[in-house]
Amino acid sequence: MKFLNLFALTSLFCAAPLAAKVKVVTTTEDLAALAAEVAGDSAEVTAIARGYQDPHFVEAKPSYLLKLKKAQLFIQVGLELETGWAPALLSSARNPGILPGRPGFMDASEGCEILGKPTGGVDRSLGDVHPLGNPHYWLNPENGRVIARAIAHRLSVMDPDNSGKYKANLAAFEERLSEKEKEWDASAAAFKGVKVVTYHNSWPSFARRFGLEVVDFVEPRPGIPPSPAHIHSLITRIRASGVRLLLVEPYFDLKLPEKVAAESGAALVVIPPSVGGEAGIKTYSGLFDRQLELLKNALGGK
Structure with missing residues (x-):
């Protein structure tokens, strides 16, 4: 009898499915790094473009479509940075839940400070000007904070059972970022x-x-x-x-x-302008650490 009870209990636990992690796909490693800070172990986060690639130009691969087909949340830089490749991938992924306007689509630029918005008309004679503003806004850590908050909110809505984890992870990230900003400001004062x-x-x-x-x-x-x-x-x-x-x-x-x-x-x-731009840059904070180190070294370490 004890054996049967143990067998039944074991079968019950084996049959109980593990909680599925939210699948997040981002266009860049910068956004993936921020999403990973917030998600912790409650989501699977992958990026399409590598940090050593020009994010304006990314060659579509079948593996990207597979990622997008399984994704529950898609996050892009926006401001037409990925306009040459992301829309085509989204339309081919056969996943309506992550299309623009749906709950699984997120434009990380919303709420960020965007510089370089053209004041006049824009045409091809001006080159590849972004009419909505300069899309390299993640290179201000304050915008990184805004993006992380938006990701935490979106994940909490999509996965309310883990909302507490996302909020706690966000708070810890913001605290670490604030401490790093003090270091960066001290370093940047020299130049x-x-x-x-x-x-x-x-x-x-x-x-x-x-x-x-x-x-x-x-x-x-x-x-x-x-x-x-x-x-x-x-x-x-x-x-x-x-x-x-x-x-x-x-x-x-x-x-x-x-x-x-x-x-x-x-x-x-x-x-490097992005996480993953060098082998040793694996986090959002690590990106600024390296950038400021390079500038300091170029100016003679002063």
Whole structure:
């Protein structure tokens, strides 16, 4: 009898299904890192684009469709950053629950401080200008805080049984982020007001938050290759303006930035804009740790 009771009890536990984790798919590793902070072990979080890729251009793969087909929550950067690939993936995934306007779709830009909104008309002559504003807003940690809060709210609505966990994880993340911001501010004080040139217009949020002055860009317009005349003019301006740093993302060809740096005297800094942009950058806070370390080293460690 004892054996039968034990067998029945064991069968009962074996038959009871484990609570399914919410499946979250993000367009970038930055959003995945923030979602993971909030979700903890209550959700499965995966990203489509790798941090070492240009998020404007991602080649669609069948594996992405499989992820999206199973997803319950899809999170994008928005502001048309992923417009060249994400809409097509969503429409092909056969998962209506994550389409725009549905509960499983989230645009992380909502509620964030967005810079660079064009004031006039936008056409192709201006290059790849984003009419809704600059989409690299995650490079301000205050926006990271806003995104994390929005993810926590959305997960709590979708998975109310774990709402308490999401809220606790969010609170712990915000506390850690506040402490890290104190460290970053102390580090960034050494280069407030430093003039920089960037390859692409990816850094307005970062520059405003940490006190850098962006003087110009290697690209004459977003996504437009520079002409020899533009490069000559840029080198002249860098010398005249006292620009000290030239920032370029690792997924751009370094040939022109190296030429500009060599002829202008500015220090070239290959700086990842995303989590996963280097092998050692695995968290949202780790991204800023590394970026500020690179800037400090480029300025002589001062």
